[in-house]
Amino acid sequence: LLAAMAASVAQHLAVLPDHDTVEMLMDKVRFAEYASEAGLPIPTTRVLRTPADAEAAAAALTYPAVLKPAIKDQRWFAATKAKVFRVESAHELLATYDHYAPATDVLIAQEWVDGGETSLISANAYFDRSGDALAMFIARKIRQWPPDTGTSCLGEEIRDDEVRDIALRLFGGVGYRGLAYVEVKVDAATGRRLIVEPNVGRPTGRSAIAEQGGVDLLHSAYLDALGEPVPVTVQTYGGAKWIYWRHDLQAAIAQMGAGRLSPLDWWRSVRGPKYEAVFDRSDMAPFLADVLATGGAVLAALRRQLTGRVDEAISWRARRRARDVG
Numbered sequence: 001l002l003a004a005m006a007a008s009v010a011q012h013l014a015v016l017p018d019h020d021t022v023e024m025l026m027d028k029v030r031f032a033e034y035a036s037e038a039g040l041p042i043p044t045t046r047v048l049r050t051p052a053d054a055e056a057a058a059a060a061l062t063y064p065a066v067l068k069p070a071i072k073d074q075r076w077f078a079a080t081k082a083k084v085f086r087v088e089s090a091h092e093l094l095a096t097y098d099h100y101a102p103a104t105d106v107l108i109a110q111e112w113v114d115g116g117e118t119s120l121i122s123a124n125a126y127f128d129r130s131g132d133a134l135a136m137f138i139a140r141k142i143r144q145w146p147p148d149t150g151t152s153c154l155g156e157e158i159r160d161d162e163v164r165d166i167a168l169r170l171f172g173g174v175g176y177r178g179l180a181y182v183e184v185k186v187d188a189a190t191g192r193r194l195i196v197e198p199n200v201g202r203p204t205g206r207s208a209i210a211e212q213g214g215v216d217l218l219h220s221a222y223l224d225a226l227g228e229p230v231p232v233t234v235q236t237y238g239g240a241k242w243i244y245w246r247h248d249l250q251a252a253i254a255q256m257g258a259g260r261l262s263p264l265d266w267w268r269s270v271r272g273p274k275y276e277a278v279f280d281r282s283d284m285a286p287f288l289a290d291v292l293a294t295g296g297a298v299l300a301a302l303r304r305q306l307t308g309r310v311d312e313a314i315s316w317r318a319r320r321r322a323r324d325v326g
Contacts, residue, residue: 015129015178015224016201025174025200028108029070038173041166041194048107054097057109058090064112066149067096069104079103084149086112113196115188117141120152120196121160123167124210125180126220128230131172135220135233137210138163139240142269145247147254152206153247153277154269157213157240162193170198179203179221205277206242212275213240243270244277246290 016022024030032045046057048067068084069076079100087093097107113119118140126135139157144150163184171180181199186192203218210217215233223230248270255261279287 014201015221017175017177021174021176022201025176025198027070028068028197029106031198032108032110034174035170035195038169040170040173041192042110043113043194044111046109048097048101048109049105051097051101054094054101054107054109058093061090061093061109061111063090063093064088065093066110066112067093067100068108068110069100070106070108071104073104076100076103082149083151086148113185113187113194115186117144117147119186119188120144120183121158121163121186121193122152122155122181122183122204122206123163124204124207124215124217125167125171126217126224126230127171127177127180128220128224129177131175131177133168133171134224134230135210135215135217136164136167137207137213137215137217137235139206139209139213139242143248143251143255145244145251145254147251150251151247152242153244153251155206155209155242157209157235157237159235159237160193166193166195170195176200179207179217181207205244208275208277209240209242210235212242213238239272241272241274242277243274245279246294 024034029047032042032047034040035042036045044061046053046061048054048057065087066084067087072083080103085096085100087096093109101107120141122139122141124135124137124139125133128134137157138160139155140160141152142154142156143152145153166184167180167182170182178201181204183196183199184193185196187194207217213235215235220230220233252261252266256263256266278290
């Protein structure tokens with residue numbers, strides 16, 4: 001009786017497919033195997049269950065490549081906070097495998113998809129109990145933190161029908177129901193859109209930009225869980241943006257240090273109306289707590305960046321004076 005009651009409560013609290021489908025979409029190894037069978041576009045992938053698998057993958061893959069666990073559990077987070085590791089050579093792949101293999105049961109190695117952060121495009125969606133996509137929102141990253149393998153800190157909505165169709169094929173093919181997300185990367189060399197990873201059963205950090213753009217993901221999930229009619233919401237491409245200020249400052253400082261971003265270009269990228277991840281004038285406490293907790297590190301990085309630029313300018317002027325005198 002208690003089991004039946006628990007099942008009934010769970011059914012009305014969240015709309016999801018069967019347990020095995022959820023696990024398949026969350027487990028990177030099982031998903032890679034399914035995607036290959038279903039003909040979904042993914043990067044070249046190797047599954048590393050043994051040191052022999054790692055040796056074979058190291059010899060076969062082109063570089064750079066990425067190494068990540070099938071599932072990030074407590075063992076993984078006890079060893080590292082990194083989502084994935086980018087490796088530049090076969091030697092680095094094997095060294096990283098040896099170090100982190102004890103922290104997980106299975107690792108997965110994939111070829112790196114060439115392209116900048118703006119080539120990372122996501123589809124956030126809600127599929128109702130019948131498997132129909134009642135809400136779909138496409139956006140891209142402008143910056144992420146940490147660089148290369150982090151999470152979005154500045155994003156904007158775009159139109160990309162191919163990414164939308166990939167999401168419909170992926171989730172429609174497994175009869176998915178509920179909140180769904182998939183990130184796709186555009187290969188700079190070929191233009192192909194390749195699935196980076198799906199994420200299911202919960203709102204993601206970037207789902208807030210969909211709400212700003214008028215696509216009600218959470219409201220759709222709420223109504224469907226209650227058995228109420230869910231209106232179809234359509235993306236109107238009004239230029240919605242989303243920002244997490246602290247992380248975006250960290251990402252911008254890193255890019256400025258690498259010579260890939262100027263202060264003026266950063267300012268242009270953050271101008272205009274946007275949805276704030278933490279900042280809200282009606283409730284400043286989360287923003288202030290966030291700044292107090294880690295704002296010192298951001299200011300220190302900015303101070304180092306500015307000091308470096310001043311030192312570089314002084315050095316340049318000194319060299320020019322010496323050349324003129326000579």
